[in-house]
Amino acid sequence: MIKQLGPIAIAFLLSATHANADGQATYAKHCKGCHVAGVGQAPKPGDQAAWQPRIAKGVDAMVQTVISGKGAMPPKGTCMECDEAALTSAVEWLIAQ
Structure with a gap:
């Protein structure tokens, strides 16, 4: 199957992984x-009941919540060295679960 994919598709799949x-x-x-x-x-x-309303707002809104903090969660959720891309990856991974 990989031979059927072009180099751009393969690069995309590798970067997503x-x-x-x-x-x-x-x-x-x-x-x-x-x-x-x-x-x-x-x-x-x-x-699912807890995540659905958050997911409905979209990943960007969820990432902004992580960046600013909410309730007991401090800004950046204890990852002060994380940039927005790293936080986005963490949010996307968590909601995929």
């Missing part, structure tokens, strides 16, 4: 502790 891995790593290091335990009412992974 890399971004997914980066998002998972950022989540595991900076987000997981609170979200898995539900600290400060952080929505837990897989809790």
